[in-house]
Amino acid sequence: MNFFCHAPPSPDAARDAAWRAALAPYYQELGVDAAAIPAGPGRAPFSAEAADALEAVRPAVVSFHFGLPAPELLARVRGWGSKVLSTATSVEEARWLEAQGVDAVIAQGIEAGGHRGMFLTADPTTQVGTMALVPQVVRAVKVPVIAAGGIADAGGVAAALSLGAIAAQVGTAYLLCPEATTSAVHRAALTSAAARHTALTNVFTGRLARGIVNRIVRELGPVSAAAPAFPLATAAMAPLRAKAEAAGSGDFSPLWSGQNAGGCREISAAQLTRELAAFDRPLSSQENRPLGQP
Ligand SMILES: Cc1cc2nc3c(=O)[nH]c(=O)nc-3n(C[C@H](O)[C@H](O)[C@H](O)COP(=O)(O)O)c2cc1C
Structure with missing residues (x-):
């Protein structure tokens, strides 16, 4: 959740x-x-009412975007046993999240689709790519780091793991x-x-x-x-x-996408997940040709 x-x-x-x-x-x-x-x-932020509803479900993992909720709300979530994750877009945010006791940090590079999870500053010059962010965050915190942003195939997952991440978080590739x-x-x-x-x-x-x-x-x-x-x-x-x-137009729609839509496939989420996890060789140029290209 x-x-x-x-x-x-x-x-x-x-x-x-x-x-x-x-x-x-x-x-x-x-x-x-x-x-x-x-x-x-x-959009309403996480609230006492949301926590009441969530308590009945007690999900294994609850992740947050834009920092963390107020300490008393966070204590409730931790109190019923959910692991807590949140997004960091800089070393400073990762350290801040670790200090609040998160179980893992999601390091979100600038390639990522959707909202920047930034919360300590609104300064866009602090935002860096996944390959630059993940190793710096891995060095800065002791909690596990999950890499996000631009990862769209098994090679990308393997690259994230080789940078010290324990897992990859993928968004854009699932959109089809x-x-x-x-x-x-x-x-x-x-x-x-x-x-x-x-x-x-x-x-x-x-x-x-x-x-x-x-x-x-x-x-x-x-x-x-x-x-x-x-x-x-x-x-x-x-x-x-x-x-x-x-009228069939996306002129005014938020068309959230990361910089790598090349992994978007019209296959089930389960199949895509299996393929993302199955790294045994680099993709051939045939397999990873960009979308819209012959
Ligand atoms: C359509 C879309 C919606 C998203 N919505 C959320 C969200 O509600 N909460 C959140 O924490 N991250 C959200 N994200 C960001 C993802 O958690 C993740 O950081 C990102 O998708 C990773 O980069 P990628 O899109 O290049 O795979 C969203 C991403 C996309 C593409």
Whole structure:
């Protein structure tokens, strides 16, 4: 089980108005009634209510993104026996997580799809690639390190292990599996040449996340000063996304993807997992040709 645990931002009417003004031309183009769009957060952080529900399940592992929940909530999760993991995007974050008593640290390199798990700073110059991050984190902490970011085949898993990681965490490569709830527009983008153009963007949620560059990222971002703090950017974008997707367009959708979509396959998650774990030789050039290439 995995939870976000960001500090909810205080609403900022001026910033919200600036964001809606930036989106106004798109509302007009798609025929969205801007006055009818509710404000409000796109995501709630891990809470006492979530802990109540989770206690009935007592999952073996609970992982967090954006740091850790408040100490009393973390104590509850640890108290019923779940192992606790969280993402670090720098040596400093890994050390901080270890000091809070996590059981393992996920070292997330800049190649990774989805949100940057960064939480001690918002400075993007601290963000480095998996191959640079994993060995530095392995040296800095005593807890096990799980490598994430750009790992999409068995050779990548083997490379992560050889850097000192005990496991690899893979996201993007699973997005075409039938079990994934990936939308049709997202699946189409992942299998097109567009998947080779990703960026860290804040236009969908207010926080940096890596996705395939689409129209709204190109025109308003990738990083927009007008976007409200996470997760407040989401509400104003949602009706544009819904309208566009209904018409078969991913122009306003978060097309989360890492830098390596070359491992995306339409096979079951179980089969993909077996293949990721089965390193015995480097892939031939035939097997690892990029998506969209003959
Ligand atoms: C579509 C998508 C959604 C994600 N959502 C989450 C999430 O909810 N929580 C989380 O901790 N990480 C999330 N991640 C990040 C992954 O945990 C992981 O860091 C990343 O996928 C690894 O890099 P890769 O995408 O290159 O495999 C997401 C990644 C993708 C691609």
